[in-house]
Amino acid sequence: MVKYTLLLLGLISSQILCLSQAAFRNPGLSSTESFELYELFDKTVGRIVTKFNIELKEKNHLKYYAIKVNEGNLFSNELEIKYTDLTTISEKRTDLKTGKLTHLYQKSGDTVHFINTNKGVNKTVVSGQTNIYSPLAYFFSFRGFPFQIGRSVSIKSYIYEYGDMLTMNVKNISKQTITVKAGTYECYVLELSVGGWQSVFAPDKYHLFFTVANPHIFVRYEEKIDGKWSADELIQYNK
Numbered sequence: 001m002v003k004y005t006l007l008l009l010g011l012i013s014s015q016i017l018c019l020s021q022a023a024f025r026n027p028g029l030s031s032t033e034s035f036e037l038y039e040l041f042d043k044t045v046g047r048i049v050t051k052f053n054i055e056l057k058e059k060n061h062l063k064y065y066a067i068k069v070n071e072g073n074l075f076s077n078e079l080e081i082k083y084t085d086l087t088t089i090s091e092k093r094t095d096l097k098t099g100k101l102t103h104l105y106q107k108s109g110d111t112v113h114f115i116n117t118n119k120g121v122n123k124t125v126v127s128g129q130t131n132i133y134s135p136l137a138y139f140f141s142f143r144g145f146p147f148q149i150g151r152s153v154s155i156k157s158y159i160y161e162y163g164d165m166l167t168m169n170v171k172n173i174s175k176q177t178i179t180v181k182a183g184t185y186e187c188y189v190l191e192l193s194v195g196g197w198q199s200v201f202a203p204d205k206y207h208l209f210f211t212v213a214n215p216h217i218f219v220r221y222e223e224k225i226d227g228k229w230s231a232d233e234l235i236q237y238n239k
Contacts, residue, residue, distance in 0.1 A: 022085030023131045023153040023170075024144030029065070029215050030239050031056035037139075038181060039221070039232035041071065048072035049235065054140065056083070064089060069136060075102070077136055086141035088134040103160050105134050116160050125165075132156045132165070138192070142208060143216040147172060147188050154195055166202075167195035178209060178220060180233035185219050186212045 033054040041048045053068045063083035070076050076096055080089040093103040104115035112132070113124045133141050133155050145153070152171035159166050173191045177184065187209040194202040209220040221232040 022087065023155045024086045024133075024141055025146070026084055026086060026144055027215050029054075029143065033237075033239055035217070035237040036235040037221075037232050038235050040225075040230050041074065045072075045074070048074065050232075052139065065140070067137075067140060079134065079137055081137055081141060085131075086137070086144045087130065087132055088137045088141070091134040091136060093136075105158050107132060112158070112165075114158055114164070119160075127156075127165070129156045129165070132158065133168075134158055135160070138208065139218045139221070142170065142190060143210060143218065145170065145172065145188075145190060145210070145216075147210075147212075147216065149173075149175065149188075166198055169193050169195040175212060176209070180220055180235075182219070182234040182236050185209075187219050188212055188216070 033052075035052050037050045037052070038047060039050050040046070048071060050072065051070045055066050057064055057066050065079075065081040065083065065086075067079040067081060068077070069079070073096055075093055077091065077093045079091045081087070082089055087107075088105060089107055091103070091105040092101060094100065095102050100117070101115070102117050104113065106113040110126050110128055111124060112127050115122050131154075135157060145151075149172055152169060155168050155170065156165050157168045158164070169192070171191045172188050174189045175186065176189055177186045188211075190208045190210065192206040192208060193199065193204070204224060207220075207222040208218065210216040210218055217234070217237055219234045222229050224230070
């Protein structure tokens, strides 16, 4: 009985340890970066150029990445990403035509605040989760993935369209050499999918390509639209 109790305690401790461990780690990203993507915004607007500008900053003796993202002349986004594990501290999206805030994600301790004005979502939840990554941060934060073919991790992500957090699975499925507007790169292919019971209603899978060479820059994103693969690609990268 004592042996069984010790074994059970050991299993519980290992589960707590896994939950407390960050999914990603900073692989040595530079203090300033910028890159541009050629992406499909939607069927009405078509393709746009999205620009990312990254700068390492410090607040209250803690380092973080301040990221500004302009989606053409449609939306501007501001993100704060934790330096060590690349989790999202905050993300907000503003409509450039109206000047109004459309989306907000803010994490402070165990408290997370969500806003999606399009869906009327405005709520605060208490979450013990540490591995929370907002969708716009994927292009940057996934560079801290523990790259190894077959390796997989689970994260939490606030999905604006869903209006809540979902479990997302990220798996390194292969290595490919691809050519995009910015050049030719040898890449790891990460497969992103919804985890848990929600996967029954959201079975689609998405591919994100990151260079094999450190610091694993983002190169390409693929998803299926109307049964056909559509890709967003890197135009240029500046370190």
